Amino acid sequence: MPILFGVILLDLIGFGIVIPILPFLSPKLGADKMDIALIIVTYAICAGLCGPFWGRLSDRIGRKPVIMICLAGAAVSYVMLGLASQLWMVFAARGFAGLMAGNFGVASAMMADITTPENRARGMGLIGAAFGLGIVLGPMLGGLLSGDSASFTLPCIVAGGMSVLAIFAAAIFLPESLSRANRSDNREQHQRGQQLSTYELLRSTGNRLLALQYVIHNASVSSLTYMFPLWMGDMLGWGAREVGIVFGVQGALMVIFQGVLLGPLVRVLGEWQFLRISVTAFFLGMLSAVFASTMPVMVGSMYVAMTGATLCMPLLNTIISHRTPLDNRGRMLGITSAASSWGRVIGPLLAGANLALFGYQGAWLGASC
Numbered sequence: 002m003p004i005l006f007g008v009i010l011l012d013l014i015g016f017g018i019v020i021p022i023l024p025f026l027s028p029k030l031g032a033d034k035m036d037i038a039l040i041i042v043t044y045a046i047c048a049g050l051c052g053p054f055w056g057r058l059s060d061r062i063g064r065k066p067v068i069m070i071c072l073a074g075a076a077v078s079y080v081m082l083g084l085a086s087q088l089w090m091v092f093a094a095r096g097f098a099g100l101m102a103g104n105f106g107v108a109s110a111m112m113a114d115i116t117t118p119e120n121r122a123r124g125m126g127l128i129g130a131a132f133g134l135g136i137v138l139g140p141m142l143g144g145l146l147s148g149d150s151a152s153f154t155l156p157c158i159v160a161g162g163m164s165v166l167a168i169f170a171a172a173i174f175l176p177e178s179l180s181r182a183n184r185s186d187n188r189e190q191h192q193r194g195q196q197l198s199t200y201e202l203l204r205s206t207g208n209r210l211l212a213l214q215y216v217i218h219n220a221s222v223s224s225l226t227y228m229f230p231l232w233m234g235d236m237l238g239w240g241a242r243e244v245g246i247v248f249g250v251q252g253a254l255m256v257i258f259q260g261v262l263l264g265p266l267v268r269v270l271g272e273w274q275f276l277r278i279s280v281t282a283f284f285l286g287m288l289s290a291v292f293a294s295t296m297p298v299m300v301g302s303m304y305v306a307m308t309g310a311t312l313c314m315p316l317l318n319t320i321i322s323h324r325t326p327l328d329n330r331g332r333m334l335g336i337t338s339a340a341s342s343w344g345r346v347i348g349p350l351l352a353g354a355n356l357a358l359f360g361y362q363g364a365w366l367g368a369s370c
Contacts, residue, residue, distance in 0.1 A: 005115075008171045009108050009131040012072060015079065015163035017139015017252075018146070018156050023091075024230045024244075030088045038227060038353035042346050043092050045223070047099025049342035053199065055103025056110065056335015060328065063184055064111040065177045067103060069168055074101025076164035083157030091153075099342070105132075106338030110331040113322035114178035121322060122272060123264030125315035133255025133311065140252070144245025183327060197329075199336060206324045206333065211317060212340045218280075218317075219344030221287060222310045224352035224368035229303055232361055237296055251304055255311045263315060276316045282309030287369035291362055 024037050032040070059067040078098035085091045109128055116124035139160075146156040203209045233239040233247075267275055286306025293299040318334065325333040348368070355364035 004170075004174045004176075005108060005111060006127050006131050008068065008072075008167050008175055009104065009128060010134055011163050011167035011170060012075065012104055013132050013135025014139045014142070015075060015135075015160035015167075017135045017137075017248075018143035018160040018163075019079075019082065019139075019153075022143045022153065022156055024227075024234070027088070027091055030085070030091060032088055032091075034231060034356065035353050036088065037231075038349040040091060040095050041223065041227060041349045044095040044099040044102070045342045045345035045349075047096045048102040049099075049339045049346060051100050052103060052106055052339030052342055053332065053335045056106050056331040056333070056338065059103075059107045059110060059331035059335070060179070061184060063177045063179050064107050064114070064331065065171060065175055067107050068111075068175070069171050071101050071104045071107070072164050072168045072171065074098070075104075076161045076168070077101075079157040079161035079164065083154045083161070085153055102342075103335065103338070106334040107331060109318050109322070109338075110334045111178045113318075113330055113334070114327070118323060120264070122267040122315065122319045125318045125322075126259040126263035128318075129263070129311060129315040130256045130260030133252045133259055135252070137249045137252030137256065140245035140248040144240075144242040179331075202329060202333065203336070206326075206329075208321055208324055208333065208337075211321055212337055214317065215337050215340035216344040216347070218283075218310065218313055219341040220348035220351070221283070221344075221368050222307075223345040223348035224364070225287065225290075225303065225306060225310075227349045227352050228356065228361070228364055228368070229299075231356075232299060233296075235361075236299075247300055247303070251307050254304065254308055258308060258312055259315055263312065267316070267319075272316055272320055276313060276320075279309045279312040279316065282306070283313065284309075284369060287365065291365040291369065293365075 023040060027037055027040060055067055055071065075098060078094050078101060081094035081097060082091065085094055105128075109125065112124040112128055113121060142159060143156050146159060197205065203212055229247075230239075230244045233244055270278070283306050286302050286304070286309060290299060290302040290306070293302055318337070321333060321337055322330060352364050352368055355367040359367075
């Protein structure tokens with residue numbers, strides 16, 4: 002588990018570096034608010050299209066090779082973004098990054114492979130903690146490296162370096178979690194055309210409504226991450242550095258809750274009860290943002306909402322993995338990763354449209370619903 006945690010952490014630090022810079026540097030290439038939403042949507046559409054592919058591929062050739070391929074793709078995408086001198090190049094870079102964004106689902110499948118049902122929630126929490134720590138360090142680095150510059154270059158060089166470092170760490174230290182026999186069986190099933198369709202797999206495992214939950218949940222989360230920097234910039238004059246610090250503190254909270262508290266709380270409350278509590282916290286945080294007019298209220302609302310939201314994902318992944326047989330686990334978590342991506346398509350589009358039509362209050366209200 003520690004090695005997988007480290008590889009994913011390096012990957013997510015690189016990913017986190019671009020979070021605070023896109024909303025502020027893209028306008029310098031001619032982007033308006035809707036263009037920023039479309040940049041986010043482009044990444045999400047491409048990730049949604051390719052997520053199931055990476056999951057299926059990991060069931061056939063193993064988790065480790067797929068993780069390394071996706072890391073290499075991420076490194077290339079950061080180079081593309083760093084060289085962007087026109088807006089279409091930003092779209093191309095983020096689209097390619099989305100096509101290669103299979104790591105979260107595959108890493109979750111690997112964590113499910115190497116954990117028992119009893120400690121799986123803790124393992125999924127470690128994946129979430131890696132995400133949180135990446136969101137601590139990545140946005141802080143992105144904000145500091147971008148400064149007042151109009152260039153993506155330096156932040157993207159560092160982000161690409163993180164991906165390359167993660168490739169070497171995976172190649173040297175990360176063991177394969179799926180046995181040779183399982184991979185061979187899965188390849189034979191694929192060649193004979195014996196695999197279930199996506200709908201049949203979701204139905205047979207009882208995961209149809211949970212897959213829909215991934216869509217709804219990520220639509221709301223992506224609306225928050227799209228609107229929060231814009232609100233802080235428009236209302237308070239904040240820039241990438243200040244927003245990066247706020248996201249960094251939120252990432253620290255994620256590390257504490259997911260890496261330390263999630264396992265013990267699941268043992269006390271159970272996965273489903275803890276999931277209900279987390280969803281409620283997320284909803285209340287989003288709803289309070291509707292009425293925010295000052296920095297403390299908005300930042301506090303964001304912290305409550307994001308803490309609840311980030312606890313939902315490892316709990317959903319744990320429940321999904323319990324319900325899915327080993328030979329389809331990578332594929333299933335690839336499907337849920339794609340469902341998350343489609344939520345991230347819907348969220349910024351709705352938020353951008355609501356923002357244009359109804360202003361910030363209407364957009365926050367729409368996101369909370």
